[in-house]
Amino acid sequence: MTSQNRICHIEIDEGGLIAPTPEIEQERKVAIFDLLEDNTFAPMARDGHDAPVGPFRLLLAIRDRRLVFDISAEDETHLGEFQLALGPFRQVVKDYFQICASYFEAVKRLPPAQIEAIDMARRGIHNEGAAVLRERLEGKAEIDKDTARRLFTLICVLHFGA
Numbered sequence: 001m002t003s004q005n006r007i008c009h010i011e012i013d014e015g016g017l018i019a020p021t022p023e024i025e026q027e028r029k030v031a032i033f034d035l036l037e038d039n040t041f042a043p044m045a046r047d048g049h050d051a052p053v054g055p056f057r058l059l060l061a062i063r064d065r066r067l068v069f070d071i072s073a074e075d076e077t078h079l080g081e082f083q084l085a086l087g088p089f090r091q092v093v094k095d096y097f098q099i100c101a102s103y104f105e106a107v108k109r110l111p112p113a114q115i116e117a118i119d120m121a122r123r124g125i126h127n128e129g130a131a132v133l134r135e136r137l138e139g140k141a142e143i144d145k146d147t148a149r150r151l152f153t154l155i156c157v158l159h160f161g162a
Helices: 020-035 086-107 112-136 145-161
Strands: 007-012 041-043 056-063 066-075 079-086 139-143
Touching: 007 020, 007 145, 020 079, 020 086, 020 145, 041 056, 056 145, 079 086, 086 145, 112 145, 139 145
Parallel strands: 007 056
Antiparallel strands: 041 139, 056 066, 066 079
């Protein structure tokens, strides 16, 4: 994949979402910053058309209980969208929020060794969510592991408010 196969701009459709907690807002900001610094995103050829060439603008949204990836070219020409069912993400997102809550509490009151153990569990669940995302995107878009992790964080932000 070339450097054109990347996301150059990302937006989260926050319409109708409840305001995130400061911790979740910070996670969102970090995920977006890291994602834009380094990512791999290559939508696949569809409906007899060649695969689009990036860089890409991506709008993530939840509409009608589906995760929407709305893709445009860098010049904002709309290239299409695809949707994923939210069901396969529900349990891992729930687990991720629970472990994050434990982690944020632990940082306030537990010794470093216990914080590290919780953080390792948090990273494991995060990796699991990224794997689910990569699996669900099969045939729609190719992404690398780090891009999947960052996009999973943003999916969690959407789930939080939905």
